[in-house]
Amino acid sequence: MAASSREVEAFVQELQVMKESVEATLNNGRHLTLVPKEFLEDLQAMKESTARDIKDGKYGHFSFGDTSIPPELRHQVVTMLKVLIYPELSVADQVARRIPQITDLDLKARASQQIIDELGHARVLRDSLSSWGENPDEMLDNPLPEIESVFEYVGSLETPVEFFTANFMCEGLFLPSHLQVMADLDPNAFRNYIDATLADEASHIALARDVILRYATTPEIQDRCRTVAKKVTELFVRGFQAKVQKMIVN
Amino acid sequence: MTHRRKAGGRSSHSERLDGELEREAFLPPKQFLAELEELKDEALADFSDGKFGRLAFGDSARNPGNRPEVIALLKAMVYPERIAADILAKRIPAVQDLDIKARLAEQTAEELEHLEILRGMLSGWGHDPDEMWHSPLPELVKVFEYVDKLETLAEFFTANFIGESLLLSANLKVMRAVAPEAFAVYLDVSIPDEAKHVQLNRDAIMKYATSADLQERARIVARRLLNSFVEGYKAKVRLMAEMSSVREQPSADGAASPA
Secondary structure (H helix, E strand, C coil): CCCCHHHHHHHHHHHHHHHHHHHHHHCCCCCCCCCHHHHHHHHHHHHHHHHHHHHCCCCCCCCCCCCCCCHHHCHHHHHHHHHHHHHHHHHHHHHHHHHHHCCCHHHHHHHHHHHHHHHHHHHHHHHHHHHCCCCCCHHHHCCCHHHHHHHHHHHHCCCHHHHHHHHHHHHHHHHHHHHHHHHHHCHHHHHHHHHHHHHHHHHHHHHHHHHHHHHCCCHHHHHHHHHHHHHHHHHHHHHHHHHHHHHHHC | CCCCCCCCCHHHHEEEECCCEEEECCCCHHHHHHHHHHHHHHHHHHHHCCCCCCCCCCCCCCCHHHCHHHHHHHHHHHHHHHHHHHHHHHHHHHCCCHHHHHHHHHHHHHHHHHHHHHHHHHHHCCCCCCHHHHCCCHHHHHHHHHHHHCCCHHHHHHHHHHHHHHHHHHHHHHHHHHCHHHHHHHHHHHHHHHHHHHHHHHHHHHHHCCCHHHHHHHHHHHHHHHHHHHHHHHHHHHHHHHHHHHHHCECCCCCECCC
């Protein structure tokens, strides 16, 4: 007699529980080493879940004012550009500090390109603000504390793989939560910046992904990276909320 | 190494402190740079005169991959290109000026590109490209350890100015003149890049060597680096000669042994 689908499902569940029990015994209760690709999929899922929450407005929404008014006259646009200078320059400095730690020459070269890119983004932001008669360094000298916290944390990470895990999460969240929103809501105001950054961000995420694939190869490292991913996602969300708040307050 | 001084040159800017210590007064940045250029040109004259030995690359009729001098030099250069990238990258956060910072980042990427070319050439000829990354010439290690530890940007860029200028004129251009067939792939990329790097250092020195004290520190670095560079150069010449003689040693059956 053929088993019903409910019986098959129950049997599969039973096997799954047995498998997990055997794995836990074999690994002394620690997390299993996932194939790096699977581990990356875990991080990706964590990132996508947060990106969905941001998109659903759980942490507030960016708005850039009345788009019929020139962008340089809208405080939301000006504030956004000013806020972004500190992260661009900080990423450049932090990636630069990591270069000596990276032994793989391909990854090292791509990291050096990321520094050039981030500095290029900062230049685009500064040029826009200067041409509008704004002080481009206002929020470089006085960054939002919540954004500063992100970089203090990322800067303190011990190993390159933890550092690039943080980058993987932040750059991966920045794309849908900032660039995509800027492009959707006010492409004219942010055109220069978006044109300069969009393609680059994709390559930075790819670099972070490749570092993780290469180096997150033991349960200990994967655990450390998971902790970093959770913490930095939390900090990123706080930074996002602080930006939303700053744009409202201004 | 001799440092020729023109009569009435820098000494005219000297001032006496506490009746004992002679210290240079502050020079306008262009004038200070001219002083460093002069120091470097004097050293280059010594290189041209062969005072520190000459780079020789064996029989140009032979395949470069089979010439021990060519291989020895390329292997020796892997360490400087790679360590320079690390040292430059570490310095980027200390630079506030966005233009200098961006050019420093580009230089970092370019040094890594040079490294990739060197490694590609060596691998293509069947040699271990990382042999002298793991066992570099001690004289070269000293140069980079010294540069890495320099405290101020004025000192750092002065060291780079001296090092890169001498590398360009005393090494790369000589390689181009003596054995273009052996090094073209590397030199086509590195010579224009190094010229850019030298210019970056000039601009940075003018920007950062802005007090008598900083200029004095930079002068000390310049002289020290000239000497270290010479030691590194002599070590390379020695290595190439050694490799060449190994290649020429006859084996038991009377034939020259393979490199």
